[in-house]
Amino acid sequence: MKTLEQLLAEHPFFSGLAPDHLKLFAGCAVTLRVDSGEFLFREGELARSFFVVRHGSIAITSVTPQEGLVTIQTLDEGDILGWSWLLPPYRWHFGARALEPAALISLDATCVRTKCEHDHEFGYEIMRRFAQVMASRLEATHLQLMNVYESRT
Amino acid sequence: MNPAPEIATATAAADGMLPEVWRVDRVRRETHDTFTLELGPERPGSERAFEPGQFNMLYVFGVGEVPISISGDPRRRDRVVHTTRAVGRVTNVMSGLKTGGRIGLRGPYGTPWPVAAAQGRDVVLVAGGIGLAPLRPALYAILHRRNDFRNVVLLYGTRSPGDILFRQELERWRARFDLDVHVTVDRGAPSWKGNVGVVTTLVQKAPFDPRNAVAFICGPEVMIRFTAAELQRRGVPLDDVHISMERNMKCGIGLCGHCQLAGVFVCRDGPVFPYSRVADLVTQWEV
Numbered sequence: 001m002k003t004l005e006q007l008l009a010e011h012p013f014f015s016g017l018a019p020d021h022l023k024l025f026a027g028c029a030v031t032l033r034v035d036s037g038e039f040l041f042r043e044g045e046l047a048r049s050f051f052v053v054r055h056g057s058i059a060i061t062s063v064t065p066q067e068g069l070v071t072i073q074t075l076d077e078g079d080i081l082g083w084s085w086l087l088p089p090y091r092w093h094f095g096a097r098a099l100e101p102a103a104l105i106s107l108d109a110t111c112v113r114t115k116c117e118h119d120h121e122f123g124y125e126i127m128r129r130f131a132q133v134m135a136s137r138l139e140a141t142h143l144q145l146m147n148v149y150e151s152r153t
Numbered sequence: 154m155n156p157a158p159e160i161a162t163a164t165a166a167a168d169g170m171l172p173e174v175w176r177v178d179r180v181r182r183e184t185h186d187t188f189t190l191e192l193g194p195e196r197p198g199s200e201r202a203f204e205p206g207q208f209n210m211l212y213v214f215g216v217g218e219v220p221i222s223i224s225g226d227p228r229r230r231d232r233v234v235h236t237t238r239a240v241g242r243v244t245n246v247m248s249g250l251k252t253g254g255r256i257g258l259r260g261p262y263g264t265p266w267p268v269a270a271a272q273g274r275d276v277v278l279v280a281g282g283i284g285l286a287p288l289r290p291a292l293y294a295i296l297h298r299r300n301d302f303r304n305v306v307l308l309y310g311t312r313s314p315g316d317i318l319f320r321q322e323l324e325r326w327r328a329r330f331d332l333d334v335h336v337t338v339d340r341g342a343p344s345w346k347g348n349v350g351v352v353t354t355l356v357q358k359a360p361f362d363p364r365n366a367v368a369f370i371c372g373p374e375v376m377i378r379f380t381a382a383e384l385q386r387r388g389v390p391l392d393d394v395h396i397s398m399e400r401n402m403k404c405g406i407g408l409c410g411h412c413q414l415a416g417v418f419v420c421r422d423g424p425v426f427p428y429s430r431v432a433d434l435v436t437q438w439e440v
Contacts, residue, residue, distance in 0.1 A: 059349065071341040074349045078358055099346060136354075139379070143351040144339045148376045149282030149312050 004029045007105060011052050013080045013129060021122050028111035032104045040081070040096040040104075047090045049106045050082035056102025061095040073140075074099065080133055085109035170404065172212045172257030173199055177250050178232070183318050187283060188248050189224065189236040192256065200230040204265030205290035206397060206425040210405045211235060212257030213250075217243040220402040220420065222287035223261060227294055233258065236286035236318065262405045264425045266291040266369050267395060275304040275361035277389075279380050281352055281372025282311055285318045287397050287424075288371045292326075299331055304366075306333040306359045310352025310376070313338050314345045333360055352376065356383035363388030370428075371397040374435045381428050394428040398435065 004026040008014045014022060032051070034040060040051060043062060051058075058081055059071040072094065075081055081104070084092045090109065116123030179191035190211075194200055203209075203223050212218040219241070225234025239248040250256065268291055276295060280288045288307075295302055307326065311317050317336065327334040335355050337348035348355070353376070368384050370377050377396050384394055400412040400419040407421030414434045417423070423431075 057348075068343065070343075071345070071349045074337075074341075074347075076348075076358075140351045140354050143353065143376070143379060146375060147312060147339070148351070148373050149284075149310065149316065149339070150373070 004031070004105065007031070007054065008052065011054070011105075012078045013052065013133070017125065021125055024115050024119065024122055025107065025112070028108045028115070029105050030108075032106045034098040034102050034104070036098055036100050038098050040098070041092050042095040043092055045092050047082060047085040047092050047109060049109050050080065050085050050112075051096075052105040052107070053077055053079045053081055054103040054105065056104075057099040058102060058104075059097050059099050061097055063095075069095075069097075073137075080130075083130055083134060085113075086127075086130060170259070170406070172210070172218070172259045174255050175233070175258045177252055177254040177256060179252060180250060183236060184316050186240070187236060187238045187318060189234060190247070190250065190256070191225070192233045192235070192258065193231065195255065201233075201261065202230055203227055203233070203261035203290075205268055205294050206266040206287060207261035207263045208287075208402075208405075208424065209233065209235065209258050209260030210262070210402075211247065212259075213243050213246050214255070214257060216246045218257070218403075219243045219247075220262075220405060222397070222424075224286035224289050225293075227290050228297065236283070236289075238283050260405065262420060264423055266397075266425050267367070268294045271295075271367040272298075272301045274302065275306070275366040276302050277306045277308065277356075277359060277361050277366055277368040277384070279308045279352060279356070279368060279370045279372070279384075280310070281376040281380075282316065283318065284370075284372030284376075284397070285309055288369060289319065291369055296332070304333065304361050305331065306335070306361050308335050308337075308352055308355040308359060310337045310339070310355070310372075313340050314342055314347075335359065351379075353379045353383045356380065356387055366393065368394045369396075369425075370394065374398065377428075378435055381432070391429040391432065392427055395425055396428050396431070396435070397424045398426060398431065399424065 005022050008025055053075055055077055057074055057076045060073040061069050061071055064070050174195040175192040176195050178193045181189040183189055205227055208220045208222045210218050211221050221235045221237045224236040237244055239245045278288050326332050337350050337352055341349045366389055370380050381394050398419050402420040403409045403411040405420045407418040412419035
């Protein structure tokens with residue numbers, strides 16, 4: 001049976017992280033399993049944690065009056081889920097729902113933020129990695145907004 | 154509606170600008186705005202070979218001529234298949250052709266996907282929207298000689314599930330153990346259980362070795378740029394990334410200059426290029 005530190009070390013988001021920083025993360029982590037259709041969180045709720053996707057597929061959702069629950073992105077193995085916990089008001093901008101049974105690691109937001117305040121090097125490393133995730137998602141969102149597939153004949 | 158003009162002569166094939174008359178054997182609706190034409194030669198003996206990635210100039214009599222990539226199996230010389238979107242005057246009239254109708258055809262033109270050069274390597278095909286059509290012949294050729302290649306991966310993105318081309322064929326490909334197929338849409342309907350997100354997001358996790366992979370990309374050029382950037386980030390050298398460009402091609406043989414970009418004629422020097430050769434050109438609109 002692998003330890004939380006080992007599980008985290010296997011995930012691309014934590015690749016190359018210093019062992020003492022990995023230990024800080026592991027101190028805030030628990031494993032989690034969700035069933036198909038189960039919500040990890042809903043839009044507007046307090047963002048109490050973020051998640052490392054180990055297996056399974058997770059839909060990022062929003063509710064629209066016309067269509068109801070709409071999937072705006074899917075995440076799967078190797079992805080990181082959630083950054084609303086990083087910045088006030090710490091509320092989810094979107095929901096997250098398992099599309100199939102999924103295995104995750106849940107990291108307690110208050111625990112991680114507190115460690116960031118005490119260890120700024122640790123905090124910088126987290127911010128740097130989340131900035132990369134956010135930049136990739138922003139780029140993907142730009143492409144979605146541009147409706148890029150329509151222009152070729 | 155489409156009477157056969159009397160232009161199919163023995164000299165037609167010898168003249169690069171003169172179309173031959175081909176017969177519409179089948180019309181298939183692919184999505185709400187795309188369709189496939191299966192064409193057979195009107196004149197016996199005018200079957201022709203093509204290489205994956207090449208295009209024909211299709212002439213709707215009395216309306217006009219457009220370049221359309223070939224989307225069928227390159228082993229079939231007796232049948233030419235084209236898939237396109239009804240987007241302008243010519244393709245809109247073309248979409249209304251019926252079985253038994255006639256169409257003018259000249260070609261094939263242009264440079265092919267370097268399928269042979271990819272032997273012994275992983276092959277990553279990345280398609281966006283209608284861009285799957287020009288890539289399909291390359292995939293047919295690869296699957297025909299599957300053992301000559303290592304991992305073969307198809308990454309395909311469309312706007313919505315309703316825009317997915319060749320859906321049944323994609324399902325058959327997904328069922329194969331020797332082919333990785335990943336489909337994603339920008340916007341999933343409630344019934345859609347698959348991936349949601351742009352096709353570029355599939356590159357980082359796709360199963361290929363970037364040090365020994367060749368990538369073929371076909372789609373709108375903005376998608377090509379971002380996909381090439383993702384492949385480069387993954388470690389694929391840009392010399393191993395090949396793209397199919399689409400520009401305002403008129404003559405198809407590098408004479409008229411409509412598709413000229415700097416020193417490149419897309420119809421004659423392309424449409425398939427190594428990305429390293431045209432990376433600076435894909436941000437240009439038209440000359």
